Amino acid sequence: MKKIAVLGAGLTGASAAASLVRQGHQVTVFDKGRAAGGRMSSKRTEQGYLDMGAQYFTARSDVFTQQVKQWLEAGLVELWRCKTALLSDDEGVISLTASEDKQQRFIGIPSMQSPVSALLQGIPLLTSCRIHKLDYQQQCWTLYAEDGQHYAGFDAVLVTVPPVQAQQLMTQSGLANIFDSVTDLLEPCWAVAVQAQSIPYGDAIFCQHPQLRFISHQQHKTGRSSCYILHFNAQFSALHLDEPAEFWFERSSQILRQELQVKGDIKTLVAHRWLYASQKDQMAPPGILAMPAQQLWAAGDWSYGGRVENAYLAGLQLAQAVHEYSDHTEAMR
Ligand SMILES: Cc1cc2nc3c(=O)[nH]c(=O)nc-3n(C[C@H](O)[C@H](O)[C@H](O)COP(=O)(O)OP(=O)(O)OC[C@H]3O[C@@H](n4cnc5c(N)ncnc54)[C@H](O)[C@@H]3O)c2cc1C
Incomplete structure (x- = not known):
């Protein structure tokens, strides 16, 4: 049994x-957020949850399909019975058309983070705990949190x-920078929740639009406040990254009124x-990054x-890497 952070x-x-x-290791999980979920977090309001990050997920691999089946049986996820549509901008002419497809889309209930919390049930989890330095001495890791613990x-x-x-963590820890080639992988996204009258088509509106990438209506999602979530595309989000909330409210209202x-x-x-959305x-x-000799392994979606599906699979791959490396070092002894 290993002790793993x-x-x-x-x-x-x-x-x-x-x-x-499940493999018998002793695990502690650390997160800087107030709860588990990361980019699958939903914001709690009196009217219900707002999915500010991931809106739904699909299951394509056998392994994840099996896991989703278990979550469905446990009442942690449901099929999102959404109508899909396409918002397109043809040289300034905006059109919204229904575009049904056969894709199954799933959501966590009552919020997106429900399946994440279920996986972590019974596992020690320290929240509001930002780790800012790692230290490796005599084959053991020490984690330093920002609050001094x-x-x-x-x-x-x-x-x-x-x-x-x-990468910031590795630099602060004086460790080799194994993340140098992947820091550009994730792009930003501003997400805005608004209450508005119904848009004619669609709960899941894919956007080929100069500013938006997705609009989601929460009305057919169990546990949610019935509102719209607008996701601005990476290019527009990056261009206006530091604008205040008012800028995004104004932009969202204008698009809804003038274009929709x-x-x-x-x-x-x-x-x-x-800041790092998708x-x-x-x-x-790149697959998994690692410093195998020190037993540091890194992966994510x-x-x-x-x-979402690739985040789940990345977690399994990480666990597998630890397992295989332990077997390998045992065999070398
Ligand atoms: C706006 C948006 C829309 C999306 N839409 C979809 C979608 O519709 N479908 C889909 O499949 N995917 C979607 N995604 C992507 C999906 O959410 C991610 O692929 C998935 O949730 C990533 O999970 P992860 O565990 O790899 O990373 P994360 O969820 O980012 O988890 C990383 C965790 O690390 C924590 N952390 C960071 N630094 C520290 C530190 N120093 N110390 C401690 N903790 C730290 C963070 O708080 C976070 O909880 C969307 C994402 C966003 C943001």
Whole structure:
């Protein structure tokens, strides 16, 4: 049995931790956020949850399909019965058309982080705990948190935080920078929640638009506040990265009124900036990064192409890497 620290309680960290515990290891998970979930977090309001990050997930691999089946049976996820549509901009002419497809899309209930929390059930999780330095001495890792606490005696560390944050951690720790080539992998996204009259088509509106990439209506999602979530595309989000919430409220209201012909009151609720949201299509995913001799392993959704499913698979791959390396070193003795 090894004592293992997992940095990050998103789906990658949760999937790795659950798998390692099943293998008999002693695992502690650390996250800087107030709860588990990472980019699958939903914001709690009196009217219900707002999914500010991932809106849904798909299951393509056999392994993840099996896991989703278990979550469905346990009532942790449901099929999102959404109508899909396409918002396109043809040289300034905006059109919204229904575009039904056969893709099954799943959501966590009552919030996106439900399956993440379920994986972490019974596993020690320290939240509001930002790890800012790692130290490796005599085959043991010590983790230093920003609040002055430290956690010692780990045989292995799994890093599942986004690459830029991982690189900062390695620099602060004086460790080799294994993340140098992957810091450009994740792009930003501003997400805005608004209450507005219904848009004619669609709960899941894919956007080929100069500013937006996705609009989601929460009305058919159990446990959610019935509102719209607008996701601005990476290019527009990056261009206006430091604009305040008011800028994003104004932009959202204008698009809804002028381009989608929404009438009546528009109530802006929340604007959230994701610095590292989703994968750049153009870049090849790198797989797991590692310092095997020190037992430091790193992966995330970005290791296998982004998205929720790849985060889950990355977690399993991390657990497998620890396992195989332990077997290998045992055999060498
Ligand atoms: C706006 C948006 C929309 C999306 N839409 C979809 C979608 O519709 N479908 C889909 O499949 N995917 C979608 N995604 C992507 C999906 O959310 C991610 O692929 C997945 O959640 C990534 O999980 P992860 O565990 O790899 O990373 P994360 O969820 O980012 O987890 C990393 C964790 O590390 C923690 N952390 C960071 N630094 C530290 C530190 N120093 N110390 C301690 N903890 C730290 C963070 O708090 C975080 O909880 C979307 C993402 C965003 C942001």
